[in-house]
Amino acid sequence: MAALAMALSCFIFLQILLLIAPTNAQGLKVGFYDKTCPKAELIAKNSVLDAMKKDPKLGAPLLRMFFHDCFVRGCDGSVLLELKNKQDEKNAAPNLSLRGFETIDNVKAALEKECPGVVSCSDVLALVTRDAVAALYGQSWGVETGRRDGKVTNINEALSNLPTPGDNITSLITQFQAKGLDKNDLVVLSGGHTIGHGHCPLILNRLYNFTGKGDSDPNLDPNYAAALRKKCKPTDTTTALEMDPGSFKTFDESYFKLVSQRRGLFQSDAALLDNQETKSYVLKQIKSSGSTFLKDFGVSMVNMGRIGVLTGQAGEVRKNCRNVN
Ligand code: HEM
Ligand SMILES: *[C@@H]1O[C@H](CO)[C@@H](O)[C@H](O)[C@H]1NC(C)=O
Ligand SMILES: *[C@@H]1O[C@H](CO)[C@@H](O)[C@H](O)[C@H]1NC(C)=O
Ligand SMILES: CC(=O)N[C@H]1CO[C@H](CO)[C@@H](O)[C@@H]1O
16 A cells, blocks of 8 residues: 555656656757746847848748758757868858858847856757747747757768758658658658748759750649749859749748649659658648648657757857857
């Protein structure tokens, strides 16, 4: 009887612990800074909203920055680091057009003023990304925090860990799996392409000489290809194209409509129709029964935010996001 009471009270005690601190396996939890820096999330949000008022297009590069951070060495803020010899992730080819680093600096500076040495740069990026998506009429989500910052950045790791726009579905699935993300995360997170821009050089092959016979990609709607050829001449290296034309400032499910119409900008977008599971997700989002994308996106962003994190005593909390302490 006593043993039972003991077991029961232990059980209740455990339940209470879980309620107070629902920490996940990686040591992250929503509200990690509630006690150590209670205003952290509010300060981050206000800074981002300010920056986006001045530059409404900033949301897209910020979201992409988080993806690049998490896929290279885990979400450890390594994408923000700078090396004197420029052999850092920022200077890797896939970084083309990564921007918004000043916004991260500003948020970090405001947080250092409020509670010095407490909030990591990797968490700043995770929070800022959520607030940017929410500011574009996307749905908000609870961001897990408690990440610590890494001390290493390497140009070659960016090249080998980031998927490329020419990747096929098999390759995309494998690369996401290597980061602990499944097919569902792949198709949901690809929906990030509902905002922002891509540049002509990345799709010239799809438009002009796909198989070396002067043809275009058969997986691209021919009318859409013709319209894109007007915007991207064969030698164009600079023009930016809206990935979701007309809706590039709104975080919504229209990306999936485009993909289903074979109007995804990249081969990696079109590839989502080449797997039964990812294809069925795409088609489900455009049914009149209603899209689940906005809710799903928050869930998959939390999953992505867990990749290779440093927690506890690992790593450090950088003072300046561009440099190790
Ligand atoms: C599935 C593999 C992915 C590939 C191959 C890919 C590739 C690309 C490429 C090539 C660009 C255009 C860059 C440029 O021309 O400036 C781009 C833009 C972008 N990507 Fe992805 N991406 C992928 C997944 C993701 C994920 C998971 C997210 C976030 C959840 C994301 C968010 C974005 C955003 C927001 C932009 C627009 C950036 C801007 O306007 O500056 N992408 N992506
Ligand atoms: C997909 O891409 C990988 C890596 O580039 C390649 O090895 C593979 O043959 C491709 N698969 C298909 C079905 O094209
Ligand atoms: C298309 O590609 C083929 C094979 O690589 C090449 O011989 C040809 O010159 C290219 N055509 C154009 C118009 O670039
Ligand atoms: C913003 C940024 O750092 N861009 C760099 C991306 O990488 C290329 C080299 O691949 C550099 O030339 C850019 O300056």
